[in-house]
Amino acid sequence: MKEYHVPVLLSECIEALDLQDGKIFVDATFGGGGHSKKILESGKDIKLFAFDQDPDSIEQSKILQNKYPEKFVMIKENFANIRTGLALERIKKIDGILFDLGVSSHQINDPSRGFSFRGDGYLNMRMDQDSxxxxxxxxxxxxxxxxxxxxxxxxxxxxxxxxxxxxxxxxxxxxxxxxxxxxxxxxxxxxxxxxxxxxxxxxxxxxxxxNKEMDVLQTALNDSIKILNLGGRIAVISYHSLEDRIVKNLFKYEEKSCICPPEFPKCVCDKVSTLKILTRKPIIPTLQEIENNPRSRSAKLRIARRRKVL
Ligand SMILES: C[S@@+](CC[C@H](N)C(=O)[O-])C[C@H]1O[C@@H](n2cnc3c(N)ncnc32)[C@H](O)[C@@H]1O
Structure with missing residues (x-):
């Protein structure tokens, strides 16, 4: 049987999240659960909430739900609704969140999903098959x-x-x-x-x-930053320049402590810096990873930490 999806930049993402005992993490894009599995296997006493809008992913998540019933909760929801999804689980604040954007190999390889021009199937392209x-x-x-x-x-x-x-x-x-x-x-x-x-x-x-990908990404990133505990991490893997631009610009904006025009003699804005960018340049896969998994070739990982407000 074909593998559901090979997780990209796996060890880099685990390091980015800074897993610590007693903390709460979110995998916003469960897919085949490669990142979630590694997070749960880390041995840390953490709680993990995962999101995906694709029923195939929900089915796939049952393996981890059975193995880690205390630590792991799967939520079938668009990540644009991350706050509501977590609120229904009585979670208001989190310590780390990972977005691994786009579609999984499982979705691309199934011609009936209509994502790939290489196979032949109905021109579908809905990630959420209920839409x-x-x-x-x-x-x-x-x-x-x-x-x-x-x-x-x-x-x-x-x-x-x-x-x-x-x-x-x-x-x-x-x-x-x-x-x-x-x-x-x-x-x-x-x-x-x-x-x-x-x-x-x-x-x-x-x-x-x-899939309204640009709009939902913008909403989800804004909301995620709001619910991150101080010191919490946000890590995003993007696969094309439009996505990466949104992540880069939002991180830059959130890092700024002033947005006054440069000609103003003194700051009059109330802007507060909410993020510290931890990757000035995005992390990209090694040649070895690209060789083993060609679908990783365009991946860019950006990481930021919720700033401790003084
Ligand atoms: C690249 S795959 C993630 C792969 C996963 N990290 C792994 O290791 O298996 C992206 C997944 O995110 C899901 N997804 C994309 N956009 C979404 C959204 N707006 N809300 C919820 N899930 C989304 C897709 O259905 C897909 O399963």
Whole structure:
């Protein structure tokens, strides 16, 4: 049987969280539970709450729930609702949180989930299979302008308009239902040596849009910082520049103790520095890790500590 997912930057994440007895931790993206398992195995007397919105992950988490019934709680919820999810478990403050963003290998490898242009399956792309909007809905009903905007904004695709135009033309002949249909449409309008990257960007754009990935990330990071105990850690692994930008900019903003324009003679803002950034440059996988797990190649880990307010 294929492995569910190989955890990325595993030892780096465990170190980042600074696990200590009696403390409470959150794995915001359980996936196949690789990071959660290592956290629970650390031998520390901790409590771990994990989130995932995918029912397949919830099923997968049963192994750890059975093994660590006292230490581990799984919550099926979008991480945008982290505070509510934890509040329902009577948790208001935590000591560390990990986000390992994006999709798991299990999700990518299953053609019926529609995340990959390499297989053929229904153009689905919902991480939460209980949500309504699919990628097929978007490509079959959105206007030229809307499609172009999604491909530009979330895929940073230069040929966004050309691809959108071709989608509109093809869907007028036949409904676009599968990943293979979409992949062929892209292939037919982009010169061959660029088409693989274009497909990757268009599939990424649709996935980000369908799952509202940028909005939920922003909300979840803001909320996580609010519930971190002083000295608590936040660690985020991102896999593309749009995600990484959000993490980097938010950490930078939260670290600032003043946001007054530079020309002001003295500070008049009430800004308080809430984070200390622990990684000026992101941690990236070693060549060895990339060789063993090529899907780790674009990973960037950023870590910050909740500042002790003076
Ligand atoms: C890269 S995988 C995590 C892999 C995990 N760290 C492991 O070692 O197996 C990302 C997981 O996060 C979940 N996910 C992504 N965005 C989410 C969100 N907004 N709310 C809840 N889960 C999310 C996905 O369903 C997926 O299972």
């Amino acid at each position: 309504l909007l699919t990628a097929a809905d978007v490509v079959n009903t959105y206007s030229f302008e809307e499609l172009t905007k999604i491909f530009r904004e979330y895929g940073e695709e230069k040929e966004a308009a050309r691809i959108a135009r071709n989608i509109i033309l093809e869907r007028s002949k036949k409904e676009i239902k599968t990943t293979l249909q979409l992949s062929t449409i892209i292939e037919n309008c982009i010169i061959s040596h660029k088409s693989i990257k274009a497909k990757a960007r268009i599939f990424q754009a649709l996935r980000i849009y369908i």
